[in-house]
Amino acid sequence: MEDTFELLTTEGKSIPDPGTAEENEVLAAIEALPSETERANAFCWLTSWVTTATVQRALLRILEREDDATSIAEMVDCLGELSAIPKAFGRSAWEIFRSRFEPRSEHGWMRSQALRGALVVAQGDPSLVRRLQSYLLDVKADDDDAYLRHIAKVTGAILRRYPEDDFRDLLSRLVDVDEVADEAALELGLDRLQEGLLAKTQDALTSALTAAQGWFRRSLAASEGRSDAALYEICTSVLIDVQSRGLHSDLALDLPKLRGAAIEYSAYAVDRHSAHSWLGASSRERFHWLSMATKLAMVAHTFTKDIWLQAAIVIEEELLSIFFASENMFSRSDGHGADILGREALVQSLRKRRYYLQTLDQWLAENADSDLALNVGQLRDTVQQSLAGAVHRSPFDESTEGWLVDGLKKAGLDAATAAMTAAQFDVAIDRNRQVAELWAAVMEKLSDSPDYQRDHPRALLEHMCTLIVRFLDFRANAGKSTDPSAEYVFRRGADLPVEHDLQLDFLKFLTTSDAPSFRAEARDSGGGRADIAIEYRGVKSIVEVKKDDNVPDNAELAKRYAGQATGYLTTGVCFGFLLVLDLTDRNGHQPHISEQISVERKVPDGSELKYHIVVARIQAKRKTPHELR
16 A cells, blocks of 8 residues: 655755755645646645644645545644644644635535545644634534534544533434434433443443443434444443343353444555544544454353353453453553452352362262263363363452452553463463474574564564464464454355455454554655554564455565565664465365465665565465365
8 A cells, every 4th residue: 555745845845854844835736736737636645743833834835725525634633643733833723714615605525525634633632622612513404414423423532532411402403304313312422431340330231331331222213223333232231231140151142143243344444643632532432342242252162062161261352352442442450440340240250160070979979980980080170170270360340350350560560461461471372382392493583683682673573473373373273253343264166355355354462452653644644654563662663454366375475576665664673574365266175374474584775775575475265164175
């Protein structure tokens, strides 16, 4: 997804650094841009120098001049990716946006994008936030229906940041407008969901989640089944059920529709905002709930097996994300919220399963001479160890305040963060053990990289390689019934997956893992736009995502695409990652995982530096094992 731009003077000379160029020269170059597409590209390119006065005036000139709503939308996207917007520039941009969204005579799509732009530039300026709030409260229900839908979205974003009843009242009024009802109801549901996940008592939690469930159902009814409302409704319903009843076998009857909801909604779950932006909380929140839907679907699959040993696995591996919801989404660690209030229900559910141990003990006592006694005895020991381990190691049990927690607290972590980290560490041991040998082989091939000799680059390399081999392992083994988002790798025929399917899948995986900071579609990497930019303590690299329908091996993939990957890496470390969707038809088979990842080396033309590119591929056009011949 390469994206480059070059700004030229009126004499045709390149302006490589507009931040230090003459202002008249830059403005003249801006005026000479021939099309709205060129102006949008120039705007996004210039945002890299947004702190300089010359570039700020150029950006404002483009905004003032542009009358194409689609181009304005792209410019707003680029502003939303900035980690900070200078106050003076933000206020000037606000006035331009305001002149576009206030007049009813302006086209509805332009008004909507200008309103979104106003929200983006206002978020770091309390004065602008208040002006936006004042405008929202004066909006009338007889305005353009399409514009009112955006009013509902913006009001919801404001409400989650500044919870005030005036905005709830506005959304309640918009619910009565037929064309806006589903959007307003969804935002009210998200408001009550946040209230529930921050609740301090069981009654408050139950009340808020029930109200949220009601709003999501109303959104579903008003929209004839919008995918995000469907996802939230089923997840909230299951959360209410588990909160009140704990884990129970009837869950398997309620959860199958999660698979369809998760697949349908995954197409929309893209995080567009900077990690520093509070607007990004909504996108990250939706990624979390998409992950939760996938995990709950796995719970349903697990319980249908009726194997009691799976109870411990479910609690440790699948429901972890649900009951850490308030901390994942709202950075909450004060001992309140759904994760704390749901703990007892889970612990009680687990302890109820001890009667299986008693049943096995009784069977062994009565059938000591059976040929099966040895195997049953081993199973009994395994069940006992697993259940005891889940109780004593689970974050839902007080004994997590053990030696590991103490060590983390001595390292400077607060008690809640230490307990969470210890729980994740414990769970990660089994996950890592499965791929440790492959990981070690990859790291050995990276050991001759100069970057590997430095602490922070090595940490980023090691962690990203860990995540990639885990991703390969997960995607190689998880079927569609277990993980609905695996559907794309089994798709055959005319409707083949595209690289965006793999990018979205990997982004979701990163979002639900302990990944370093990352951004999708990150601009200004080597003059282009990287598919995924990653960063750890100032060390930056990229993940380039491709698809290819003729893949002999990873070395050939490196010859085809490593040059583009290195093109994004011209000012920092000399390592990156290439993730390829392999559309080669292997009659439904997939290669061994050890054949899917390798370390390739690339010396770009005109350079003497050797780059290390970790190449990994995901096999598509697969068949299930029972279909293979």
